[in-house]
Amino acid sequence: MKRFFIILGIIVLLFSGCAKDVTNTSSQNNDYPIKESITVKKHHISRLLNGNAYWYSNTNAEKILNIINRRDREELRNLISKSSQSESDIEKQMDILFEYIDGDFIDYEEGLPGEDNYVSYGETLRQSFSVVVLAKTDKSEYYVAINFFLKDEDKKDNVGIEYIIVTKKEIMDYYYDNFDSQSQPKYPDKGGIWCMGKDGAIV
Structure with missing residues (x-):
C-alpha cells in the first residue's frame, strides 16, 4: 500500500501537469454535464493511454461519486470486493466517509488510470x-x-473494488509540503474505504 501512495503522488503530479497543458489542442479540456448534476472535466490524452482503461476507470469513479452523493450504503457495499469486506469494518468506514465529505460532489476532473494485467x-x-x-x-x-x-x-x-481512499486536498498538500520519512502518514495496508487525516487513515 505504501507503494500505491508513491504511485498516487506521481499520478497526481502527472495529472496536474496534463490539466494545465492546454496549448497543444483546442479540445484538450471540455466540460460536459453528466447524470445527477455532476460535471466532469475531460482531458483528451488518448495518444498516451489505453483508451478503454481511461474510459472504464473514470466511468467507475463517476459512479462512486454519485453513490457517495446519495449516501447509498447498500449499493456502495455491493461494489466492495468480498475480500476487502472481510478485512475491514465497511459499515464503520462508511460512517467516517459520509462525515468526512463536506457537502455533495458537484464536479470532478478525470484522472490518469493505471492498469495491471497478469497474462x-x-x-x-x-x-x-x-x-x-x-x-x-x-x-x-x-x-x-x-x-x-x-x-x-x-x-x-x-x-470488485479493493479500496477507495479519500483525501482532502489540503491534507494531500500537507503530505507534499512535509515529505520526509518522519512525517509521512500511516497508510492503510488492507482493502476497504479509507479517509485520510494528517496522521494517516482515520479509524
Whole structure:
C-alpha cells in the first residue's frame, strides 16, 4: 500500500501537469454535464493511454461519486470486493466517509488510470485498474483514489473494488509540503474505504 501512495503522488503530479497543458489542442479540456448534476472535466490524452482503461476507470469513479452523493450504503457495499469486506469494518468506514465529505460532489476532473494485467499463455488471469480523480463539493476538494479488480482467476473474492481512499486536498498538500520519512502518514495496508487525516487513515 505504501507503494500505491508513491504511485498516487506521481499520478497526481502527472495529472496536474496534463490539466494545465492546454496549448497543444483546442479540445484538450471540455466540460460536459453528466447524470445527477455532476460535471466532469475531460482531458483528451488518448495518444498516451489505453483508451478503454481511461474510459472504464473514470466511468467507475463517476459512479462512486454519485453513490457517495446519495449516501447509498447498500449499493456502495455491493461494489466492495468480498475480500476487502472481510478485512475491514465497511459499515464503520462508511460512517467516517459520509462525515468526512463536506457537502455533495458537484464536479470532478478525470484522472490518469493505471492498469495491471497478469497474462499467462495468452489468457488474462488477473486484471485491475486504478485511478485518482480530483472531486469538488461547494466547500472543499478531495482526491479520490480507487482500485478495482475486473478479474482474478486465482482469488475470485478480489473482484470488485479493493479500496477507495479519500483525501482532502489540503491534507494531500500537507503530505507534499512535509515529505520526509518522519512525517509521512500511516497508510492503510488492507482493502476497504479509507479517509485520510494528517496522521494517516482515520479509524
